Amino acid sequence: MRETDAVINARREIEVCNACRYCEGFCAVFPAIEQRRDFTAGDISYLANLCHNCRGCYYACQYAPPHQWGINIPATLAEVRNESYAEYAWPRPLARTFQRNGTLLSLAAALCLALVLFLGIRLNSATNFFGAHGTQPESFYTIIPLPVLQAVGIASFGFSLLALAMGARSFWRDAGPRDKVTPSALGIALWDVLTLKNLGGGGNGCNDNSEAFSMRRRYLHHAMFYGFLLCFAATCTGFVYHSFLGWPAPYPFLSLPVLLGTVGGIGLIAGSVGMVAMRFADDPVPNVARLRGGDVALLLLLALIAVTGLVLLAVRATGAMGLAMSIHLGFILAFFLMLPYSKMVHGVYRTAALLRRAVERTMKPLGGE
Amino acid sequence: MPIRDKTYDVLVAGGGNAALCAAITARQAGASVILVESAPKAFRGGNSRHTRNLRAMHDKPNAVLTDAYTEDEYWDDLLRVTGGNTDESLARMTIRASSGLFGWMRANGVRFQPSLTGTLNLGRTNAFFLGGGKALVNAYYLTAARLGVEILYDSEVISLNMDNGAVRSIDITWRGFPETLHARCVVASAGGFQANLDWMRQYWGDAVDNFVIRGTPYNRGGVLRNMLGQGVAAIGDPTQCHAVALDARAPKFDGGITTRLDSVPFSVVVNRNGDRFYDEGEDVWPKRYAIWGRLIAQQPEQIAYSICDARAFPLFMPSVFPAIVADTLEELAMKLKLDPAKLRDTIDAFNKAVKPGQVFDGSKLDGNATEGLAPNKTNWARAVDKPPFYGYPLRPGITFTYLGVRVNDKAQVLMDNGKPTGNLFASGEIMAGNILGKGYLAGFGMTIGTVFGRIAGQEAARRARN
Numbered sequence: 001m002r003e004t005d006a007v008i009n010a011r012r013e014i015e016v017c018n019a020c021r022y023c024e025g026f027c028a029v030f031p032a033i034e035q036r037r038d039f040t041a042g043d044i045s046y047l048a049n050l051c052h053n054c055r056g057c058y059y060a061c062q063y064a065p066p067h068q069w070g071i072n073i074p075a076t077l078a079e080v081r082n083e084s085y086a087e088y089a090w091p092r093p094l095a096r097t098f099q100r101n102g103t104l105l106s107l108a109a110a111l112c113l114a115l116v117l118f119l120g121i122r123l124n125s126a127t128n129f130f131g132a133h134g135t136q137p138e139s140f141y142t143i144i145p146l147p148v149l150q151a152v153g154i155a156s157f158g159f160s161l162l163a164l165a166m167g168a169r170s171f172w173r174d175a176g177p178r179d180k181v182t183p184s185a186l187g188i189a190l191w192d193v194l195t196l197k198n199l200g201g202g203g204n205g206c207n208d209n210s211e212a213f214s215m216r217r218r219y220l221h222h223a224m225f226y227g228f229l230l231c232f233a234a235t236c237t238g239f240v241y242h243s244f245l246g247w248p249a250p251y252p253f254l255s256l257p258v259l260l261g262t263v264g265g266i267g268l269i270a271g272s273v274g275m276v277a278m279r280f281a282d283d284p285v286p287n288v289a290r291l292r293g294g295d296v297a298l299l300l301l302l303a304l305i306a307v308t309g310l311v312l313l314a315v316r317a318t319g320a321m322g323l324a325m326s327i328h329l330g331f332i333l334a335f336f337l338m339l340p341y342s343k344m345v346h347g348v349y350r351t352a353a354l355l356r357r358a359v360e361r362t363m364k365p366l367g368g369e
Numbered sequence: 370m371p372i373r374d375k376t377y378d379v380l381v382a383g384g385g386n387a388a389l390c391a392a393i394t395a396r397q398a399g400a401s402v403i404l405v406e407s408a409p410k411a412f413r414g415g416n417s418r419h420t421r422n423l424r425a426m427h428d429k430p431n432a433v434l435t436d437a438y439t440e441d442e443y444w445d446d447l448l449r450v451t452g453g454n455t456d457e458s459l460a461r462m463t464i465r466a467s468s469g470l471f472g473w474m475r476a477n478g479v480r481f482q483p484s485l486t487g488t489l490n491l492g493r494t495n496a497f498f499l500g501g502g503k504a505l506v507n508a509y510y511l512t513a514a515r516l517g518v519e520i521l522y523d524s525e526v527i528s529l530n531m532d533n534g535a536v537r538s539i540d541i542t543w544r545g546f547p548e549t550l551h552a553r554c555v556v557a558s559a560g561g562f563q564a565n566l567d568w569m570r571q572y573w574g575d576a577v578d579n580f581v582i583r584g585t586p587y588n589r590g591g592v593l594r595n596m597l598g599q600g601v602a603a604i605g606d607p608t609q610c611h612a613v614a615l616d617a618r619a620p621k622f623d624g625g626i627t628t629r630l631d632s633v634p635f636s637v638v639v640n641r642n643g644d645r646f647y648d649e650g651e652d653v654w655p656k657r658y659a660i661w662g663r664l665i666a667q668q669p670e671q672i673a674y675s676i677c678d679a680r681a682f683p684l685f686m687p688s689v690f691p692a693i694v695a696d697t698l699e700e701l702a703m704k705l706k707l708d709p710a711k712l713r714d715t716i717d718a719f720n721k722a723v724k725p726g727q728v729f730d731g732s733k734l735d736g737n738a739t740e741g742l743a744p745n746k747t748n749w750a751r752a753v754d755k756p757p758f759y760g761y762p763l764r765p766g767i768t769f770t771y772l773g774v775r776v777n778d779k780a781q782v783l784m785d786n787g788k789p790t791g792n793l794f795a796s797g798e799i800m801a802g803n804i805l806g807k808g809y810l811a812g813f814g815m816t817i818g819t820v821f822g823r824i825a826g827q828e829a830a831r832r833a834r835n
Contacts, residue, residue: 062626211510
């Protein structure tokens, strides 16, 4: 991590935190601060990515603005976090994608949508594209052939996974040497990821936009995250059905892939739309307004993938199937391509930060009476 | 916005922990309540926003406290720090009431940190608020607003107009505009006067210009002075204040907890002239930090310098401001604006007086003393000779003042003739001198505030509703 203004400011604020320590009950960030006395840029990137942005510390802080020290850890670490996404982006020239991420993500979605629609219509006859195919086997692939679907899907998703892995590697190295990763540390980190324990403000929830605590954000994130996982599970099940069991799509309403996808899609929509709504009701002070575009664009893209997936399910036997599928796949293509260049990367770095925290959790805090 | 022609059941002067406990309790007892806080919303809560915990008696471990802390042990601790400058019956009443506070505090939104975590070694005697005192204050304000307590920010109580031992009306400024309000009962919870430098100057002279006020700039003592000017009985030595050693670079007000410095026991401390003036290693720091404020206040220009070397530097908590660092003592002296030759002499003399061959142990009184110095350092004496050298400037930091109003066990304010006022109650720092007449016990101010706030709220509501 470079010594940017955001890093320098974060260091100043974190050193105030380390002399205060009132917030140590809120989340993992403060105990991690207490184990250090000097903060390299890598340490600050680690702390920034460990922060879940629950804002408990901001409302509790006796030095928060308008105090002259203006301590505002959620906003300050959000700045560093966004810079760290750019810092670890791979390949390097794509670091700039995090500058105007909302615009870029929207543009990518529009382009992918246009591309898939254009090719879908261009490469199909009108009767095929707009014809009703019923629920006969492989009806989807009459519009886009399966090998094309698989090739584009695997290539785009595969590249994104590689890019994410390269980013994770840079992040892990940046925070310096650490103890060995043990199975128990892995277990603790996984538990923290799956439960969002640190979005709980010590079990009380987040400060959404005031001093009051609520579990709303944690539950909405769960709906979105587990909805996303169910959708992914639906795709994987479909792949197994098709490739190993010889059962081609489309599947009946009460089949496993459709059930998983439907429940997951509803969760994904509820979670992401709810989080977008919360993003617009945020208290501006502990937030970075500039970063809202990227967050909202990603949440809406996820919601659109789910909505178009459910629409496709509803119209799959009609003449609207070709259009609905092209739109759905257009959004998915955008998501796959932009995975390493969107807010989605926070999942990777936060998981890595929680793992590092789990490794070092047995270290003793420095100082103290 | 205050309602001029309404007679409130209870008016609470102040907006910290004690005021909020009184307002919430009175409102829960059915009274109409208005709370008048002089700070703007962002800085509400008086010194409570800088606190962190509350000292509570308990017979067995619970969710927030380990082991047990009995009434007698609590009383002994209080007796020791106050040197008997306390009222045993009020003190024991407070101590006993402290064991039953958690349920009420939780029900009104306060969250605690689990026991066994936490930086400080107070997990047995003190319950820590999750996020500290400002989070507690936030929770109480939310509760008070939900219950329908009317809250005025940026509003100061100017005068409790007393007649024949009772408050008849209350003059305030509401966002700068004068208003007169009426209330059947008044609870005075407006803190001490440590932020009123002119008042402090009466006792300390121009030395106050070199004092740092650790807490809110809004504790100017207006309500206290107003009551004392109307025949209310005073308690506590007006000249005394709780003064600790702070980093001299602290802001004049509101620096809170982070500007404290724990370096003294592992340092050599010199004054402006480069002379040592007190035994830095007399006892462990939690037992000594509160005398150092006074010691520094007695030095020329009320400043001192804590000097240590690379071996001592990692032994204490980081402070909010970076240490001043130099490779030689002379260079450090220059940076601290001390006489380099004099500092060198003092440190050389100190290093020579350290008895060789002793085992250093920073975690306890290790008996490592100097010989032949005036004064000697009686623990953790070790030569200051391993560069780089570190220096911190120190000033007296004022936490609170001891002067207050005399109250009885119903939190009623007493007049000079010993009779209770008809409708005036007090809670918190403004009456803490009844119990804590001298010294300090961590988290006890919040205990007094919570216990007496609830009593005052209860009694005021009962009286107003009858």
